Amino acid sequence: MSHPLGVSRPDLEVTDLPTPEEVFKVSKIGPKELFKYAVGPSLIALGISIGSGEWLLGPLSVGQYGFIGVGWVILVSALLQTFYNVECSRYVLATGETPVVGWGRVPPGWPLWVPLSVLIVIFAFIAGGWASSAGDGVYALIHGTPPPSGDLEPRWWAVALLVLVFVITALARRISRVLELANWVMVGSVLLALLAVDLLVVPFSQWWEGILGFITPAAPPEGITATQLGGLAGFTALASGLNWYVMGHYRDKGYGMGHRVGFISGLRGERREILASGVTFPDDERNRGLWRRWYRLLMVDMWGVFFVGAVLGMLLPTILMSHAVTMSGEKPTRENVPTFVASALGAEYGQAVFFIGLLLGVLVLFSTQLGIFEAMVRVTTDAANATSPRLRALIQGDPRRFYYPFMIVLLVIISIIIFQSLPVALVEWSANMSNLGALLYPFLLMYLNSKLPRPARPRPWHYVILVLNFLFFGFFFVNFIADFIGDPLVTF
Template sequence: MVGASGRPVPPAAVGEHQIGVSRPPLAVDDLPEPEEVFRVRRLGPAQVVQFVIGPSLIALGISVGSGEWLLGPQAVGTFGFVGVGWVITVSALLQTFYNVEVSRYVVATGEVPIVGFGRVPPGAKLWIPFSLLVLYFAFIFGGWAAGAGQGLFALIAGRPHRSGELEYVRLLGIGLLLVVFLITVLARKISRSLELANWLMVGAIIVILLVVTLAIVPGSVWWDGIRGLVTPAAPPEGITATQLGGLAGFTALASGLNWYVMNHYRDKGYGMGYRVGFIAGLRGERSQLRHVGVTFPDDAANTSRWRRWYRLLLVDQWAVFFVGAMIGMLLPTVLMSHIVATSGQRPTTANVPTFTATQLGAEYGTWMFYLMLVVGVLILFSTQLGIFEALVRNFTDATHASSPRIRRLIEGDPRRFYFPFMLLVLAVIAGAMHLALPTDLVQTSANMSNLGALIFPFALMYLNSRLPKAARPRPWHYVILVLNFLFFGFFFVNFVYELFTGGALVKF
């Protein structure tokens, strides 16, 4: 067998480790050393930045998107920081803890979450289709794609679209989906190409927003924004729990559905992901991808290696994802608050993707209009890139792992399923984009993400409690997962009530 780095992998140690039901037992092998996986002599800070950080960047590229550029600025622009900011902070903290617990399973077994959930009773025939259904229902509507098209239209036309031009916006969103397809087709290793794309896009977004916001926003507004993030307060009058739930669901990433992007820890080669393989691009050399994971024996050497991998996971999640998500939310919301105060205008669901560019362009000139449109397009395209690819990746991983017939048809090469299926998903999203305005679609997706928090934290408790002893969570980790259930679940219940009755269950 060939590992994720392309090097031969030693034969598995004798023995198997069963987790849950309905899936074959995991093979048992030694954890690799990080230096072996990343092909370095020593793993210092420079090497961590250069080689280890990556999966969190893909998640951050999605994160600094629908929530940070659309829902967060819209909420702050309409209601202010007080009573809204603390929801952002709590959501980001809970989601980062949740990400670590999802990734714990991936690093310890090499199995991606959609496959691991198949081990939870009553088994794969329920949990794999159900997990895919929830994931697709949350994201297939394409609000993130339509939002990117809206920004691109304004960038090309030099103005926001008019009511009769929405179809052009949707066509541009579809065109950007084709760009994602080309990026994956031309990649040697798909995960690595996504990492590099997000290094460029997220880096440019944060630098430009930081410079612009520092240059034009008074210190008092910055202080209000920072204070709003850390000060508990009652939600502002007039906001509904559904609006707050959309903000909570898409702050950081996608609340209970964050698992859908953690597959990249396997493809990066973290821990036992190195023993399992990855999905290569068409230009890359085929990697043998196991359909069943591998875990490690409980001994002193593997316990020591696990601690190293877990520390690297914490760095990737807390130093990159959490910090980046908070900065990514603070900058656009502070900027939006200043714009609303100086212009006297408020964003709406129809114009929020281009509102910042339009208002700053009117005050500072055409160059600022185009600069902020570029930022908006980069933000929403990075979201589009991550979500679209993840929809295809999760279905491919689930099918490859659970269907011997499909594995025979594709001759063990998941690329033969991945790329044709990507074109199918593209066609479905193209149709779904016609259902509503971009921001309305994003609001629905965000609240559907909260549904995942009612379910998947308990699946993780089941799976992670059965890992090798060194990898099992501590008791307080389970408490954090229950808090995810309570916090995001509250918002989902309100969303469902409003959806069916037309009135808010909780209004402040």
């Protein structure tokens, strides 16, 4: 028995959904088991999320222009992206295929969509701005002062952080699980430390100003460009139209039909194959009930962890930046924003606070680069494994034989790019390229999800939300291109 879906890819095999208890090897899923075993992919996404938007672009915009007219862009972006993440993950849960493989089922077929999608992801994220910005923080931690303009040492520290990503994945038994655990530590530490610092030093009036800015619709402030706003919108939460590149972790976690397909193991893990084509479930009473259970787990992971964490991850650094601007009487620039808050806090409260601020920045930006670097390799590996029988034969069904050599190649390329531009300029480019995805993938997703087994199909209003993603993020990308080649369509 099989389920046809789209074009140019094999039909999906049909078998029963596993139970959550079977996947996570527990007798029942209670609150303890939920957070110990089931929550996870959202943390990897959140580790990427609390990074360039939250630590660089958001604080830079708020520090220069204030909250009003900027904050609502952050909140709308976080809401739309969380809805979009759920729809991307719906496809993974229902088929066990990662989105990059699923795009190959959309007409005219995989020869267009799969290579194009890999190229867009790599083109958007290969700049390495997060590692470069974290390198600035490492330099300041070592020398006790922000790096001087033109100094290349921070770039070499950035390369060292990329090598550390390779080491982390190589030492893993199951790569997704190691990324989850690393982000439990980094994201948890960052949010708790930021909350503590904000409660200690930021006046209540600035807390209220930040919260009010998030919920107050207002025209963007005079002087801010659509490219800056587009970067903020694109990298609030995750990566707007390109968020799908992280959702494949639900397969490796074993959510839904992902349990039937396989996962990428580390060098210390057992040899694992990943099926070249996905699997789905029959429309019967048992599987309808199991689908509802898996979907509820997805909603807890996305709305209870990712959305809440993304909003806090943007609010806490931006109100701290607002306070830093008030204390210092200066505004951040693209050159000094990675270390601006730490420097302002250090001048006011002492060297110890300076180092705490730097360490937080390094953790934030490293967690982002960890997730992005690994995801670029993962997306390419999944795409190549699914579409090339010759490659599957060459690697003898073991995706690690492609994954790690490609990671080394990518490491070398990113290391070269890191030396070419300012960190924040690299990140702004990546953010606006993420908005390009919003012009394409919401419609591809609507096509795929409309053809899933009936219990897994979206409700009509879900399609409306996907169109809103297209309109909101697509506007910023079109304006970015117009600005890049001449004059922007909209100025403020």
